[in-house]
Amino acid sequence: MAEVKPRIGILGITQALYDHMIPGITERQDGYAHDVAARLGEVADWVVGAPVKGRADAESVMREFVNADLDGVLVVMLTYGPAMRVARLFNENRLPVCLANIQPDPHVTPAWDMADMTYNQGIHGAQDTANAMVRADRPFDVITEDWRAPAFAERVGRWARAARAVTAWRSLKVGVFGYAMNDMGDIRVDENALLRALGPEIGFVAPGDLWRGTGDVPADEVAELIAWEDERFDIDPALTAEEREDHARMQIAIERILVDRGYGAYSTHFDAIGEDGRFARLPLAAASTLMAKGYGYGAEGDAMAAAMVYAGHRLLGDGHFTEMYAMDFPSDSILMSHMGEGNWKVARTDEPVRLIRRELGIGKLAEPPTFLFRYRPGPATLACLVSLGGERFRLVVAEGEVLDARPLPALEMPYGQFRPASGVRACMDGWLRAGGPHHQVMNLGHHAADWRVFCELAGIEFVQV
Structure with a gap:
């Protein structure tokens, strides 16, 4: 049973505000989410949802995950996204959740401009989202790491296996x-x-x-x-x-x-x-x-x-x-x-x-x-x-x-x-x-x-x- 890969969805959160400020940002960050999934291909099979910009988007993607009988959801902040748009979603969600506190670039450089700041500002979105899940009293895991590091794949793999086991247990x-x-x-x-x-x-x-x-x-x-x-x-x-x-x-x-x-x-x-x-x-x-x-x-x-x-x-x-x-x-x-x-x-x-x-x-x-x-x-x-x-x-x-x-x-x-x-x-x-x-x-x-x-x-x- 443990040899079968877990099946996990990636819920990528952003907001429409940045589309006007940085044209093409949604497509760029969606590519980042797919890169994360490719990097983690050995530890799970991934379904990358469309970028979430509002409550309706989030609920639609989560319905797709539930209907696909996935084992869990990895939340990735593509940019900052206000948590009130997903608060009810996480209050009602029953799939195991992991909040990946990651960003596209692992280090800050003197070459960064406002666009780079926006691409990599997921950390305070992660704080807002985690706060919503804590208030909802829903269990979740958290992983803060450089997404390209082997340690990230190891920790996500451990969570994904646990998600698969818990999901199967709930229907045992x-x-x-x-x-x-x-x-x-x-x-x-x-x-x-x-x-x-x-x-x-x-x-x-x-x-x-x-x-x-x-x-x-x-x-x-x-x-x-x-x-x-x-x-x-x-x-x-x-x-x-x-x-x-x-x-x-x-x-x-x-x-x-x-x-x-x-x-x-x-x-x-x-x-x-x-x-x-x-x-x-x-x-x-x-x-x-x-x-x-x-x-x-x-x-x-x-x-x-x-x-x-x-x-x-x-x-x-x-x-x-x-x-x-x-x-x-x-x-x-x-x-x-x-x-x-x-x-x-x-x-x-x-x-x-x-x-x-x-x-x-x-x-x-x-x-x-x-x-x-x-x-x-x-x-x-x-x-x-x-x-x-x-x-x-x-x-x-x-x-x-x-x-x-x-x-x-x-x-x-x-x-x-x-x-x-x-x-x-x-x-x-x-x-x-x-x-x-x-x-x-x-x-x-x-x-x-x-x-x-x-x-x-x-x-x-x-x-x-």
Whole structure:
């Protein structure tokens, strides 16, 4: 998902006053806007709106952006433009916005005349426009930079990815198969508040729908999935044909339900599957491959974690569901794992990903096919969403690295050891004080800055520990 470029509109603001003073200025500055778009071609696909001189122009261009299903809007002051002409527009706008505080020429020279002053006077237009957005209480990002500098492209790229993720998040539907785990408090959320404040919608799917779906899967699709797994993974010879077919049917049936009902993320709670009475085993391997295909996932009915994994896909690519299992003080790290679900795209590249038959007492069902791998060593980032009550949400983020630690042969599920950049003690003190829940999304690489921009655009409190 993160490999697809964001689609961003450029809203260039000027005013008709300068057309009389400097003939041709609108065309000149429109060319400047197109030059900016060309300069940023590697970080996003751009739609440059016609220069905006008044309220009607601005509303017309913004309608074009909305109708084109763009991910966000980059505001560029082509000259000074009075903010009252766009104040209502930004009050009603729901697309993520970034105010690019830039100008055509990076430095003032003795050769400048009044025309040069006018071409480059966007700074006070940016102040007027930013003031209007602050008064409207609308979140937005700001980038002050020389537009030709690599740093500008880097920062715009980060904002554009966050805009794409936030825009997708606002229309996300999360399907919970059955119900959430009883008495698990940190995964609970007011569904209406989540929908109103951030956008993700939670729906519930009867386990019976999944059971009927498994019976409707054609044999050729089952055979195709098993053949694909044989080619890509190291298959445990202890797995029987019946176990693999059962797993394949559940995976295909889950994905069909997600597609048919428009769910971009989901959760299956082991008790809801086990207590149904018709299933032979849990769909653990299904969760791993569906995550690798770009679906969000959260265990035990955790819709917020599923939404976060989806956001991790959209923002950074290859979101991975995990949780903190235990602290290892000698290595200053935390053992990360879960019951068996994990995105195998974050696996080490020097070891095969295995599909194994494993013993699992949880769920009181037969042995589930499970992907086994170790996390890839290197930089990594954890993030989780905290519901603070009402429409208040917090994102807790920790950067660190996955260690090249020794194997743990008895663990039959995805795992790795994460060393926080701030150290286990400081990280966990901060995590707990912030109310960070026990399910997280992990992405390889250091991405706290990306999550920070995501929070700014979504209206979420950001805490890094």
